[in-house]
Amino acid sequence: MTQNDLTRRLELEALYTDYAHCLDDDRLEEWPDFFVDDCYYRITSAENFEAGLPLGLVYLTSRAMLVDRVMALRKANIYEPQRYRHQISAIKITSDGDSALHVVANFLVVRTMQDGEMSLFAAGRYADRLARNDDTWKFVRKEVVLDSRQIDTLLAMPL
Amino acid sequence: MDTHTISWPKEGNARVPYRVFSDQDVYQAELGKLFLGPTWQFLALANELPNVGDYKTTFLGETPVIVTRGEDGEIHAMVNRCAHRGNLVCLKRQGNADLLTCVYHSWSYDLEGNLKSVAFRRGIAGKGGMPDDFRLENHGLRKVRTDHFAGLVFGTLSDETQPLSEYIGNMVGERVGRVLHGKPKILGTTSQILHNNWKLYLENVRDTYHASLLHTFFTTFRVARLTSGGGVLIAENGRAHASYTRTKDELVGQEGSDKLYAGIQSQRDGLHLEDTRLLQQVSEFGDDITVQILSVFPNFVLQQVNNSIALRLVLPKGPDKTELQWTFLGFEEDDAALSELRLLQSNLVGPAGYVSMEDGAVGGFVQRAIIGSENENSVIEMGGHGHSSEETRTTEASIRGFWQAYRPLMGY
Numbered sequence: 401m402t403q404n405d406l407t408r409r410l411e412l413e414a415l416y417t418d419y420a421h422c423l424d425d426d427r428l429e430e431w432p433d434f435f436v437d438d439c440y441y442r443i444t445s446a447e448n449f450e451a452g453l454p455l456g457l458v459y460l461t462s463r464a465m466l467v468d469r470v471m472a473l474r475k476a477n478i479y480e481p482q483r484y485r486h487q488i489s490a491i492k493i494t495s496d497g498d499s500a501l502h503v504v505a506n507f508l509v510v511r512t513m514q515d516g517e518m519s520l521f522a523a524g525r526y527a528d529r530l531a532r533n534d535d536t537w538k539f540v541r542k543e544v545v546l547d548s549r550q551i552d553t554l555l556a557m558p559l
Numbered sequence: 560m561d562t563h564t565i566s567w568p569k570e571g572n573a574r575v576p577y578r579v580f581s582d583q584d585v586y587q588a589e590l591g592k593l594f595l596g597p598t599w600q601f602l603a604l605a606n607e608l609p610n611v612g613d614y615k616t617t618f619l620g621e622t623p624v625i626v627t628r629g630e631d632g633e634i635h636a637m638v639n640r641c642a643h644r645g646n647l648v649c650l651k652r653q654g655n656a657d658l659l660t661c662v663y664h665s666w667s668y669d670l671e672g673n674l675k676s677v678a679f680r681r682g683i684a685g686k687g688g689m690p691d692d693f694r695l696e697n698h699g700l701r702k703v704r705t706d707h708f709a710g711l712v713f714g715t716l717s718d719e720t721q722p723l724s725e726y727i728g729n730m731v732g733e734r735v736g737r738v739l740h741g742k743p744k745i746l747g748t749t750s751q752i753l754h755n756n757w758k759l760y761l762e763n764v765r766d767t768y769h770a771s772l773l774h775t776f777f778t779t780f781r782v783a784r785l786t787s788g789g790g791v792l793i794a795e796n797g798r799a800h801a802s803y804t805r806t807k808d809e810l811v812g813q814e815g816s817d818k819l820y821a822g823i824q825s826q827r828d829g830l831h832l833e834d835t836r837l838l839q840q841v842s843e844f845g846d847d848i849t850v851q852i853l854s855v856f857p858n859f860v861l862q863q864v865n866n867s868i869a870l871r872l873v874l875p876k877g878p879d880k881t882e883l884q885w886t887f888l889g890f891e892e893d894d895a896a897l898s899e900l901r902l903l904q905s906n907l908v909g910p911a912g913y914v915s916m917e918d919g920a921v922g923g924f925v926q927r928a929i930i931g932s933e934n935e936n937s938v939i940e941m942g943g944h945g946h947s948s949e950e951t952r953t954t955e956a957s958i959r960g961f962w963q964a965y966r967p968l969m970g971y
Contacts, residue, residue: 455747464833551910554919
């Protein structure tokens with residue numbers, strides 16, 4: 401592994417770590433900052449993804465839509481207080497260029513409800529494309545591919 | 560024999576005993592009398608299984624069913640239970656096969672469910688095997704009657720269920736055709752586990768009163784308000800309903816509407832979307848209806864919210880558990896812009912939908928609240944006591960229609 405590879409890995413490790421903490425600390429207003437303006441973000445099932453079906457449970461095609469999603473969650477939507485805890489691991493670079501990367505990573509999300517009930521809410525993989533922007537990596541495209549087709553109750557916060 | 564009784568309140572469909580949402584005996588009776596009884600339940604889109612041998616698996620209530628495209632080019636359906644010793648014949652959600660072969664003992668059925676072969680039927684070296692009087696034709700899969708409407712295939716296990724078009728009726732049937740105006744194309748599917756009785760979700764679907772109150776997004780961004788024009792269509796027997804909204808035709812003007820919603824939690828002032836592409840609507844239905852929610856008793860829903868079209872199938876999984884399956888549709892005729900708009904508007908609905916995520920939780924809230932109140936009743940009096948069509952959505956008439964359909968079949 402070259403010095404370059406090591407640097408790249410550390411950069412990505414830091415990025416996904418920051419991403420997890422941003423969501424789990426409920427700093428959702430900062431979530432769109434991980435994305436470029438002209439981004440694509442989709443949450444879908446492995447079943448849809450593998451069949452090439454375009455549907456997203458969440459389907460956002462600009463950073464402004466991510467901002468709107470957070471605004472709606474804060475101001476318009478009603479759901480019980482709950483916490484997510486992301487475990488992001490097995491980060492793998494599938495295609496490396498100087499200014500563009502394709503990355504896959506695994507995630508698990510534990511959901512804890514206000515009464516303390518905990519469940520394994522989501523498991524799956526990210527299929528991401530990143531671009532270098534002012535010395536930081538940002539998501540150009542982020543596909544959240546859920547292993548299960550079932551969502552328990554509802555999906556409010558970003559994954 | 561039934562071991563349970565429900566004495567329905569004297570107010571009729573304007574009251575519902577909470578017991579029917581939680582009682583195990585009521586639930587068991589429903590599986591038999593409704594889901595295996597004289598009702599039509601959605602099985603598939605006709606063009607979801609285009610080729611001979613295509614199959615999918617689904618449910619009539621909790622009973623597993625196989626739906627196939629047979630050698631004759633027609634859709635067939637049968638109970639997914641081997642005639643031998645009851646094993647699931649098809650294990651996958653969908654696939655393609657020449658024969659349906661049970662993995663347990665390799666009994667094989669054709670695509671219409673007729674038994675074609677039994678492994679070692681003649682035994683080995685003259686010993687064992689099935690008796691001489693065993694007839695393959697007496698041991699097929701149990702067949703499910705099917706019928707079509709506007710490209711939708713429904714199934715029933717009862718010989719007495721009237722033809723599907725009569726069951727839906729002309730009034731609501733026209734509203735199905737209005738939405739399914741092209742050749743359907745599946746954009747994707749998803750599913751939601753609800754921690755409530757299946758009927759609480761169907762009440763929610765038929766409840767036009769709640770939408771702009773619970774779903775703040777609807778009201779704030781004027782997707783739909785009660786002050787918009789609209790109404791409910793309800794079949795005389797209550798089995799089919801359609802509610803519709805004409806957002807462009809606000810009854811009391813924007814100022815009047817804001818005044819009526821003032822002080823109601825669902826109206827939030829000063830909010831705006833950074834990217835409003837989500838709220839655009841392309842005229843495709845030949846009218847000014849922006850939202851139409853339609854149901855066919857017991858458990859099928861067809862939704863149009865702006866240009867988002869979805870089928871919803873409500874599957875009972877126990878007295879307090881339900882699976883809500885969503886199939887999002889476009890049409891083969893859609894251009895790229897309309898396809899993209901449908902995908903953007905899928906954000907409005909589904910498990911994460913801006914105007915539907917609350918529905919995933921609210922039934923569970925009711926389910927939790929009614930524990931210990933099984934002998935008390937809900938109050939369903941908005942708009943009176945009847946279940947006739949009305950030119951307002953400030954009514955619970957279509958919920959009363961649901962109970963009008965439910966009670967005779969259950970004997971309550």
